[in-house]
Amino acid sequence: MxxxxxxxxxxxxxxxxxxxxxxxxxxxxxxGRARIHDALGLTGPDGVIPDVPVGPVVSGSFDSVGRRTKVGYSVLYPDGYDASAALPVVLVLHGRGGDHTSAVNDLGIDRYLTATVRSGTPAFAVATVDGGQNSYWHRRADGNDPGYMLDQEFLPLLAERGLRTGRYGVLGWSMGGYGALLWVALQHSRAVAVGALSPAVWREYDEVQAGAFDGPEDFERSQVFGRPSGFRDVAVRIDCGRDDPFAAAAKDLRDELRAAGGQQAGAHTPGYWRRMLPDQLRFLGGKLGQ
CATH class of the missing domain: 1.20.5 (Single alpha-helices involved in coiled-coils or other helix-helix interfaces)
Structure with a gap:
């Protein structure tokens, strides 16, 4: 004893x-911190999709020169507006493994859009499009160029539908969050606001997920760090959960850009993204409405 x-x-x-x-x-x-925090209830509640009506949805596809394939898309309008309404638009870039349906099927963005407009944010439409399941929204060695598709094909298509594309917002999560930031940083001055949820950003090449880049040179060309001039006159919001693997890099980028947003309880999950969608949509819609 x-x-x-x-x-x-x-x-x-x-x-x-x-x-x-x-x-x-x-x-x-x-x-395993995220799993333990989730079990202890420390990653915060999942966002609950609002119980409100959805507005009109227009879906279709087009043969994309930039993507070298047929590309699907959807345009979502808030309830109370018809599909011919001349609204400003927010482009939505999906995450890895997703497509243009993911924003609705995984996040319920159509209902969040109605709720956002009903709460007083100036009305806008949301446009989603296929960027490739593992493209990371930048030009790849195989010739797939989602950026060209967005700028030269999708935005003109939206303009033909009567949407106001002279100034627009961009929103993405995970791979799409990185893509939204990169696309704005490189060349797109017509964007007035960009929002990123849990953006897949890395500081060093040896940290990246397999398939995200074609090699070290592609990684350096496609960095969002060190490009503050690309965000001049663009409002930026970056949100990332504290238990997300991208939390540290996202905080560094938010500090570098002096962006809105923050780190909240949460992990790299649709539940966290749904919880933060209202803040992101109010941010983007408010900037578009100014």
Missing amino acids: LSRRALLRTGAAAGVAGIATVAALETGVIP
């Missing part, structure tokens, strides 16, 4: 080990 002194020493050692384990989890030395 252990003596009282031995028990105290054992208890103290266990306490120190427990504190060290918690510290390692919190700093990321031991993986």
Whole structure:
């Protein structure tokens, strides 16, 4: 049987080990922090899709020169507006593995749009389009060029539908969050606001997810860090959950750009993105309406 002194020493050692384990989890030395925080309810609640009507939806496809394939798209209008309304527009870029239907099927953005406009934000439409499941929304070595598609094909298509594309917003999550920021940074001065949810951004090439870039040179050409002039006169909002693997890089970029947004309880999940959608849509719609 252990003596009282031995028990105290054992208890103290266990306490120190427990504190060290918690510290390692919190700093990321031991993986699994997001799972543990989720089990403890520390990643915050999932966003609940508003119980409001959806507005008109116009879907179609076109043969894209930039993407070298047939591309699907959807244009979403808030309830109370018809599909011919001359509204400003927010382009929505989907995440990895998604397509133009993901914004509705995964996030319920059609209902969030109605709720946002009903709450007093000036009305706008949302336009989603296929960017390629693993393209990361930039020109690739195989010739796939989502940026060309957006600028030279999709925006003119939206203008032909009567939407106001002289100034627009861009929103994306994960891969699409990175893509939205990069596209605005490189060349698109007509964007007045860009919003990114959990953008897939990395500081170093050896950290990137397989398939995101064609090599180190592609990574350097496609960086969003170090391009502050590309965001001149563009309002930027970046939100990322504290337990997201991109949290540190997203914070660095937000600080570099002096962007709105922040780090909230949350992980890299649709539930977090749904929770933050109202703030993002109000931000974008408010900038478009100014």
